[in-house]
Amino acid sequence: MSLELFDEAATRQPPRAEQIGPQTFVLRAFALPFIDDLLPPLRAVLKAAPLRRMMTPGGQTMSVALSNCGQLGWTTDTHGYRYTPLDPRTGQPWPALPEAFQRLAHDAAALAGFADFTPDACLINRYVPGARMSLHQDRNERDYSAPIVSVSLGLPAMFQMGGQQRSDRPVRVPLLHGDVMVWGGVDRLRFHGVLPLREGVHSVMGAQRINFTLRKAG
Numbered sequence: 001m002s003l004e005l006f007d008e009a010a011t012r013q014p015p016r017a018e019q020i021g022p023q024t025f026v027l028r029a030f031a032l033p034f035i036d037d038l039l040p041p042l043r044a045v046l047k048a049a050p051l052r053r054m055m056t057p058g059g060q061t062m063s064v065a066l067s068n069c070g071q072l073g074w075t076t077d078t079h080g081y082r083y084t085p086l087d088p089r090t091g092q093p094w095p096a097l098p099e100a101f102q103r104l105a106h107d108a109a110a111l112a113g114f115a116d117f118t119p120d121a122c123l124i125n126r127y128v129p130g131a132r133m134s135l136h137q138d139r140n141e142r143d144y145s146a147p148i149v150s151v152s153l154g155l156p157a158m159f160q161m162g163g164q165q166r167s168d169r170p171v172r173v174p175l176l177h178g179d180v181m182v183w184g185g186v187d188r189l190r191f192h193g194v195l196p197l198r199e200g201v202h203s204v205m206g207a208q209r210i211n212f213t214l215r216k217a218g
């Protein structure tokens with residue numbers, strides 16, 4: 001038995017698109033060829049704008065820790081959800097969107113049928129075991145014609161893709177290290193969320209899952 005059998009990059013075959021809605025696709029392992037270009041800038045972004053657990057307008061602290069890069073960053077506090085050009089914690093602009101993030105987003109969106117995607121915002125989510133994201137719609141962006149490109153790194157997660165109504169029964173989509181989801185068009189406002197992360201240690205990312213979503217917010 002060869003060692004390559006245990007090498008994720010060697011055994012998973014990019015790119016393979018699974019269609020889970022009229023304009024929703026999972027691109028299995030699509031980010032793996034980009035990984036060496038993604039991780040150093042990701043570390044640099046998180047050094048300049050550290051992950052933090054934000055408060056919802058209802059006064060609850062989110063279990064997921066967040067940060068951002070790009071011209072606009074998504075934040076929440078007791079005043080509401082919004083995009084801001086400055087990191088409220090440092091008063092500085094959010095770190096620039098790394099070139100590799102833009103390239104990945106552009107290429108993944110194109111494969112899913114969204115040509116010329118140019119994101120201006122990237123929300124970074126860090127899940128530790130037990131962290132979750134309840135069903136929600138992404139509606140703080142000004143431009144709903146652009147898709148959402150969502151990159152999963154680290155521990156496996158169970159993503160839930162719902163419908164246009166919160167009460168619509170979601171389908172479960174397991175997401176692994178390197179998987180990229182793209183949704184837009186008629187699916188742009190579908191409710192979605194992530195079930196509590198299971199315990200584990202990923203060989204590259206450790207005991208966590210990092211998700212980042214590229215958006216056109218402004």
Ligand SMILES: O=C(O)CCC(=O)C(=O)O
Pocket residue numbers: 123125133138150152159192193194211213
């Ligand atoms: O972590 C994920 O896969 C989804 C993140 C998400 O729903 C969001 O950032 O709006």
